[in-house]
Amino acid sequence: MKKVTIVEDRREIADSIGRAIDRDAELALAGVYYSAEDALSVLAADRPDIILMDIGLPRMNGIECMVRSKDLLPATAVLMFTVFDTEDKLFDALRFGADGYILKKEGIIGAMRAIRELAAGGAPMSREMAKKVLTSLRTPTNASRPLDQLTPRQNDILSLLAEGKSNREVASQLALTEGTVKQHVHAIYRVLQVANRVEAVNLFLRR
Numbered sequence: 001m002k003k004v005t006i007v008e009d010r011r012e013i014a015d016s017i018g019r020a021i022d023r024d025a026e027l028a029l030a031g032v033y034y035s036a037e038d039a040l041s042v043l044a045a046d047r048p049d050i051i052l053m054d055i056g057l058p059r060m061n062g063i064e065c066m067v068r069s070k071d072l073l074p075a076t077a078v079l080m081f082t083v084f085d086t087e088d089k090l091f092d093a094l095r096f097g098a099d100g101y102i103l104k105k106e107g108i109i110g111a112m113r114a115i116r117e118l119a120a121g122g123a124p125m126s127r128e129m130a131k132k133v134l135t136s137l138r139t140p141t142n143a144s145r146p147l148d149q150l151t152p153r154q155n156d157i158l159s160l161l162a163e164g165k166s167n168r169e170v171a172s173q174l175a176l177t178e179g180t181v182k183q184h185v186h187a188i189y190r191v192l193q194v195a196n197r198v199e200a201v202n203l204f205l206r207r
Contacts, residue, residue, distance in 0.1 A: 002119040003030040005048035007039045007065060008081065009057050013104070017052065020112050027115065036065035044072050050118055052111065055082040055089060063089075063096055064180045070097050077118050081111055087132050088153045094133075095151075095187055100124040146192050147207050154191070157184050162201045 004021050006029075008014035014032050021029045030048040033039035036057050051069055055062035066078045077099040082089065085103055093101055102114045103126040114124035125133070150158065153174075160170045167185065171178045185197070194200045 001026060001028050002049040003028045003047070004050045004052060004115060005030045005039065005043070005046055006032045006052045007034075007036060007057065007062065008032075008052070008054040009034050010054075013108075016108050017111050020108055021115070024112070024116075026119065036060035036062065036068075040065065040068055040072070043069055047073065048076055050115060051076060051078045052081050052115060053078050055080055055084055055093070060177060061180060063093055063098075064177060064183060066093070066098060067096050067183055079114055079118050079124065081114075085126075085128065087136070088151055090129050090132055091136070091151045092153060092184075096183065101129050102126050103129065145207075147204065149191050150188065154184055154188050157181060158188055158200060158204050161185070161197060162204050 018032045030046040053062045079100040117124040167181045171181045
């Protein structure tokens, strides 16, 4: 039996999915939390196999919460359950370790189907989001231009860093938390294969 934790700030959604999990003979509800902070405070004790994670949480967002959750419990699978259908959010979530990505418009039935698929070892994804992934993979990339491999959000952040802004200033301008900006910056380093901010900015300015 797989233990599932729900992290969703809309109580009616979280509680409805929680009741559906309680009725499923193959699943057990580990906990329902309405903020990232509440979930992280007990995650190590709950030790869920699966986390159903909203992205648009208050204060700390779901992607940042996912990263911290996987630091605590590397084997735990995280299923993003969100209204965001943009490539920006999709690829950010996947790069930071999401194991599935389901849109909220699929409802409770879609969420439960995705949870069961993830419990069985699958990688559930809404059809239109899977299509975005396939389109991205089919689009030719120039290996000599690693900047082309950055997501739109990463490009925005790197552009602001090139203007000399600090992580805090970038976070304020883009309405992100400083922790999320730091995660993006480290992801930028990996994509560009650089060791620090100076190298990343120099590469950006030479484009």
